[in-house]
Amino acid sequence: MLEGNRGRLDNPFYFDHFMKRTEIATLGEFGLIDHLTSDIQLIQESSLKGVGDDAAILDHGAERTLVTTDLLLEGIHFDLVYTPLKHLGYKAAVVNFSDIYAMNGIPRQITVSLGISKRFSVEDLEDFYGGIKLACEIYGVDIVGGDTTSSLTGFTISVTCLGSIKEEDIVYRNGAKDTDLIYVSGDLGASYMGLQLLEREKTVFDGSKDFQPDFAGKEYLLERQLKPEARKDIVALLKEHEIVPTSMIDISDGLSSDLLHICKQSNVGCQLFEERIPIDYQTAVAAEMFHMNVTTVALNGGEDYELLFTVPLHKHDAMESVTGVRLVGHITKPEVGSYLVTRDGQEMPLRAQGWNPIATE
Amino acid sequence: MLEGNRGRLDNPFYFDHFMKRTEIATLGEFGLIDHLTSDIQLIQESSLKGVGDDAAILDHGAERTLVTTDLLLEGIHFDLVYTPLKHLGYKAAVVNFSDIYAMNGIPRQITVSLGISKRFSVEDLEDFYGGIKLACEIYGVDIVGGDTTSSLTGFTISVTCLGSIKEEDIVYRNGAKDTDLIYVSGDLGASYMGLQLLEREKTVFDGSKDFQPDFAGKEYLLERQLKPEARKDIVALLKEHEIVPTSMIDISDGLSSDLLHICKQSNVGCQLFEERIPIDYQTAVAAEMFHMNVTTVALNGGEDYELLFTVPLHKHDAMESVTGVRLVGHITKPEVGSYLVTRDGQEMPLRAQGWNPIATE
Numbered sequence: 001m002l003e004g005n006r007g008r009l010d011n012p013f014y015f016d017h018f019m020k021r022t023e024i025a026t027l028g029e030f031g032l033i034d035h036l037t038s039d040i041q042l043i044q045e046s047s048l049k050g051v052g053d054d055a056a057i058l059d060h061g062a063e064r065t066l067v068t069t070d071l072l073l074e075g076i077h078f079d080l081v082y083t084p085l086k087h088l089g090y091k092a093a094v095v096n097f098s099d100i101y102a103m104n105g106i107p108r109q110i111t112v113s114l115g116i117s118k119r120f121s122v123e124d125l126e127d128f129y130g131g132i133k134l135a136c137e138i139y140g141v142d143i144v145g146g147d148t149t150s151s152l153t154g155f156t157i158s159v160t161c162l163g164s165i166k167e168e169d170i171v172y173r174n175g176a177k178d179t180d181l182i183y184v185s186g187d188l189g190a191s192y193m194g195l196q197l198l199e200r201e202k203t204v205f206d207g208s209k210d211f212q213p214d215f216a217g218k219e220y221l222l223e224r225q226l227k228p229e230a231r232k233d234i235v236a237l238l239k240e241h242e243i244v245p246t247s248m249i250d251i252s253d254g255l256s257s258d259l260l261h262i263c264k265q266s267n268v269g270c271q272l273f274e275e276r277i278p279i280d281y282q283t284a285v286a287a288e289m290f291h292m293n294v295t296t297v298a299l300n301g302g303e304d305y306e307l308l309f310t311v312p313l314h315k316h317d318a319m320e321s322v323t324g325v326r327l328v329g330h331i332t333k334p335e336v337g338s339y340l341v342t343r344d345g346q347e348m349p350l351r352a353q354g355w356n357p358i359a360t361e
Numbered sequence: 362m363l364e365g366n367r368g369r370l371d372n373p374f375y376f377d378h379f380m381k382r383t384e385i386a387t388l389g390e391f392g393l394i395d396h397l398t399s400d401i402q403l404i405q406e407s408s409l410k411g412v413g414d415d416a417a418i419l420d421h422g423a424e425r426t427l428v429t430t431d432l433l434l435e436g437i438h439f440d441l442v443y444t445p446l447k448h449l450g451y452k453a454a455v456v457n458f459s460d461i462y463a464m465n466g467i468p469r470q471i472t473v474s475l476g477i478s479k480r481f482s483v484e485d486l487e488d489f490y491g492g493i494k495l496a497c498e499i500y501g502v503d504i505v506g507g508d509t510t511s512s513l514t515g516f517t518i519s520v521t522c523l524g525s526i527k528e529e530d531i532v533y534r535n536g537a538k539d540t541d542l543i544y545v546s547g548d549l550g551a552s553y554m555g556l557q558l559l560e561r562e563k564t565v566f567d568g569s570k571d572f573q574p575d576f577a578g579k580e581y582l583l584e585r586q587l588k589p590e591a592r593k594d595i596v597a598l599l600k601e602h603e604i605v606p607t608s609m610i611d612i613s614d615g616l617s618s619d620l621l622h623i624c625k626q627s628n629v630g631c632q633l634f635e636e637r638i639p640i641d642y643q644t645a646v647a648a649e650m651f652h653m654n655v656t657t658v659a660l661n662g663g664e665d666y667e668l669l670f671t672v673p674l675h676k677h678d679a680m681e682s683v684t685g686v687r688l689v690g691h692i693t694k695p696e697v698g699s700y701l702v703t704r705d706g707q708e709m710p711l712r713a714q715g716w717n718p719i720a721t722e
Contacts, residue, residue, distance in 0.1 A: 022483035035483065036490045040504050044469045046525070047503040056505035058470060058523065061422025067506055069521055071474035075513040108405045109419060113432035113519055122383035122396065129397045142408040143401050144417035145428055152436040153514030158474055160430055160521040162419065164407070 053173050053265075054102040054249060055163065064170060066163035068099035074154030082198045085124055087226040089131025092157050095252065097139050098230035098305045100163035102250035104171040104238070107139060107163045107230075112146040115156030139232060169244060171309070176247040176266035180310040180331040183245075185234045185324055187278040188255055189294065192301025193286040194218075194225030220282045228305045235307075237322050245309035254302040257352040260338060262310065269336040272329035272350065275343050299340070300353045414534050414626075415463040415610060416524065425531060427524035429460035435515030443559040446485055448587040450492025453518050456613065458500050459591035459666045461524035463611035465532040465599070468500060468524045468591075473507040476517030500593060530605060532670070537608040537627035541671040541692040546595045546685055548639040549616055550655065553662025554647040555579075555586030581643045589666045596668075598683050606670035615663040618713040621699060623671065630697040633690035633711065636704050660701070661714045 027035055037051045048064065049057040055066035072078060072092055080088075093110060100107040112132055116125065136143055141161070201213045215222055230250070238245065247266055249258045255277070263270050277298050287294035310331055311319060319325070329341075339347040388396055398412045409425065410418040416429035433439060433453055441449075454471060461468040473493060477486065497504055502522070562574045576583055591611075599606065608627055610619045616638070624631050638659050648655035671692055672680060680686070690702075700708040 027483060036486055036509075037504070037507075040494070042503045042505070043501060044503045047470055047505055050503060050505040051507065056470070056472070058426075058505070060424070060426060063421070065419075065421060065426065065523075067470070067472060067521075067523065069472045069474050069506060069508055069519070071476055071508045071510055071517065071519055073476045073510060073512050073514075073517065076476075076511050109408055109417070109428070111417070111428060111430045111521060113430050115432055115434045115437075115517070122388060125397055133401070140404060142403045142405045142411060143398070144403070144408055144411040144419070145430060146398075146412065147430055147432045148397075149432055149434060150437050151434050153434075156432065156434065156476070156517055158430070158432055158519035160428075160472060162426075162428065 054099040055105070057103075057170065063164045064105075064167055066100050066103050066105045066165060067160065068096055068163075069158065069160040070096050070099075072157040072159075074156070079198075079202070080155065081202055083226060085127040086131035086134075088157075089128040089133075090135045090227055091131075092159050093132045093135035093141070094139070094228055094230050095305060096159045096161035097135070097141065097232070098250040098252070100161055101230050101232060101235045102171075102248050102307060103163070103165060104169050104235060104244070104248060105163040105165035106235075107141045107161050109142045109144045109162045110136065111144060111160045113156075113158040114146070114148050115151030116148065117151045117153065117155065120155070139230065169239075171245050171248040172265075173247050173249050173262050174265040174267075175245075176262050176268050176310040176331045177312070178268060178331055178333050179313045180246050181313060181316060181319070181327055182259070182270060182272065182308070182310050182329040182331065183319065183325045184251070184255065184278060184306055184308050184328050185231050186304070186306040187280045187283065188251065188304050188306060189287070189298035189301045190221050190224040190280050190283045191228060191303040191305075192225075192297055193283050193290070194221035194223070195303070196290055197221060197286065198225065218282055218286060220280060221286055225303065228303065230305055231307045234322075234324060237324070241318055241321050243311055243315055243318055243322065245311050248307060248309035251304040251306045251308050252302055254300040254353070255304075255308065256299040256340075256350050257302070258308055260350055260352050262308070263331075263334075263338045266331070267334050269332040269334050270329055270338045270350070271332055271336075271341055271347075272339070273341050276326060276328040278326045278328075299350075410533075415460040416466070416522075418464075418531065424525045425466075425528055427461050427464050427466045427526060428521065429457055429524075430519065430521040431457050431460070433518040433520075435517070440559075440563070441516065442563055444587060446488040447492035447495075449518075450489040450494075451496045451588055452492075453520050454493045454496035454502070455500070455589055455591045456666060457520045457522035458496070458502065458593070459611040459613070461522055462591050462593060462596045463532075463609050463668060464524070464526060465530050465596060465605070465609060466524040466526035467596075468502045468522050470503045470505045470523045471497065472505060472521045474519040475507070475509050476512030477509065478512045478514065478516065481516070500591065530600075532606050532609040533626075534608050534610050534623050535626040535628075536606075537623050537629050537671040537692045538673070539629060539692055539694050540674045541607050542674060542677060542680070542688055543620070543631060543633065543669070543671050543690040543692065544680065544686045545612070545616065545639060545667055545669050545689050546592050547665070547667040548641045548644065549612065549665050549667060550648070550659035550662045551582050551585040551641050551644045552589060552664040552666075553586075553658055554644050554651070555582035555584070556664070557651055558582060558647065559586065579643055579647060581641060582647055586664065589664065591666055592668045595683070595685060598685070602679055602682050604672055604676055604679055604683065606672050609668060609670035612665040612667045612669050613663055615661040615714070616665075616669065617660040617701075617711050618663070619669055621711055621713050623669070624692075624695075624699045627692070628695050630693040630695050631690055631699045631711070632693055632697075632702055632708075633700070634702050637687060637689040639687045639689075660711075
């Protein structure tokens with residue numbers, strides 16, 4: 001159908017039936033975005049940086065404005081069978097704040113657009129908005145606009161977040177240098193294991209409303225999946241200790257994929273040490289229960305919303321005062337490549353096997 | 362399902378099975394938005410105005426930043442059977458620019474988030490982006506970011522637009538005063554008649570790819586529906602003649618609904634003269650063909666993206682120099698109410714029967 005309907009703009013009813021068709025999977029998510037946006041040129045004086053980092057950067061006088069946006073679709077990014085709407089609202093806001101923190105900025109405003117279906121009641125939307133409002137209250141962000149419309153299909157959420165930052169404080173993905181140290185905040189893989197737990201219980205959830213699954217001892221995993229937090233505290237700590245990372249990204253696709261983003265954009269290689277990757281006890285127990293390799297979970301699970309950043313080697317001592325982060329490796333020259341150094345000393349090439357909603361479709 | 366899954370944020374697994382359920386249709390689109398957003402307070406110094414006008418307003422030093430966002434969903438806002446993707450991209454961008462112009466501002470940057478399904482090829486997305494890029498080129502706007510993900514269901518488009526404006530030039534919806542004159546740009550109802558034509562041909566479109574429907578003499582209607590423009594020129598003309606409207610809105614829901622927005626937010630009434638409503642010849646012919654009342658079409662069709670604005674009575678002579686707009690009525694005291702004065706001198710209460718994707722679901 002679509003092939004027959006690709007008109008030229010000067011004639012809406014020009015149909016071209018034998019056009020080339022390239023499957024999107026051949027490019028992958030990042031390839032597709034590159035393909036579609038590589039020829040975009042910025043003409044506005046106030047557009048300092050467009051597509052390609054955690055947020056765009058606009059020149060608004062004394063400060064810069066950061067802009068980031070996320071689209072969350074039912075069945076792709078969340079499952080309403082086990083996701084309470086209040087949590088979903090909270091998460092939809094927080095994942096955007098996380099992108100602003102990943103530039104070393106402060107989130108200031110969000111807009112929230114929703115596509116809702118008939119099965120939703122006003123109370124459902126109150127719950128959802130309640131989660132958004134709670135997140136905004138906790139992180140000090142204003143809701144300044146949005147759009148609400150019907151959806152014939154699933155629940156659709158689009159959040160755009162604006163943040164502010166001083167020019168000299170901006171941290172891009174492309175500033176990592178050879179010998180820089182690589183740090184990661186918190187611990188990794190818990191959100192992914194929480195998702196596995198919820199997926200396992202899903203059939204039971206569907207069948208009986210009175211069933212209360214026993215998640216005792218696994219609360220942390222569920223919290224990480226259903227109600228993640230953005231690392232506002234780490235950004236504040238770095239500022240307090242006057243440390244400006246050379247590069248930074250938030251871990252949404254997975255440590256492996258996001259570290260490769262930094263390496264690619266900074267034109268460097270890296271060595272990541274398996275034994276240094278921070279993993280919570282509950283994550284390790286759950287991985288064993290599911291017969292999964294916990295390192296693979298930490299590398300590729302994603303949705304951690306922790307900060308991954310690099311600092312110059314000489315900042316090593318200063319970093320000792322920054323609590324809640326761990327040194328996991330160091331940056332190398334590009335020709336060395338990007339490797340995971342395993343516990344037994346082997347070097348495995350890092351690969352972007354992260355959660356990719358386009359490639360894995 | 363949803364009723365059983367509305368947890369409290371402190372306990373994700375608290376289920377409350379007998380919660381109240383209010384159907385969204387009981388509130389309608391605007392009622393729902395009011396209901397969900399009425400308790401939102403702005404805490405950021407830079408948040409000057411949030412929900413409630415065409416765009417939010419942020420204080421960024423010398424200039425204000427305007428923010429607006431639109432969510433477009435397949436099956437609700439567009440039908441890919443007869444909408445070429447390049448046109449859809451163009452329209453998705455332009456309707457956001459229109460919101461910025463409706464504040465008297467200048468659109469500067471957009472972000473574009475897409476949810477795409479398997480049936481889309483890379484070429485389809487190139488077409489869509491081609492339309493967005495063309496609109497940005499023509500209106501001088503930068504694409505600075507976005508998000509692209511899979512969709513299990515329909516094509517999902519979320520566009521956020523940032524604009525700029527000087528404090529003293531901002532035009533809200535709430536500034537109309539008794540005796541102000543009401544103007545509208547261009548002509549109304551054409552987009553709605555274009556939609557009717559396309560819907561009528563849809564069955565034929567589906568059945569045979571080689572069929573080329575005969576839209577001779579109706580091109581204008583199709584163009585208004587498939588490739589609308591935002592009234593950048595009117596904003597420029599008003600500036601040139603040093604006229605700052607007392608209130609302004611763009612006509613997306615329909616003249617009737619959008620004029621009532623101005624009246625409600627300005628706490629005034631209005632008299633709108635049927636004989637003054639601008640209607641194109643093609644619109645009139647098509648309305649007759651479809652046995653529709655052309656005034657009803659102009660009042661409630663929507664998607665015109667024309668500017669509706671009010672100016673003080675003493676600007677009447679100055680307005681003579683502003684081409685492309687028509688005086689359609691005047692503002693009254695609130696107790697008078699909001700009326701359409703028909704050709705035969707009767708007064709009919711104006712009603713918001715505009716295109717409302719939530720109420721009419």
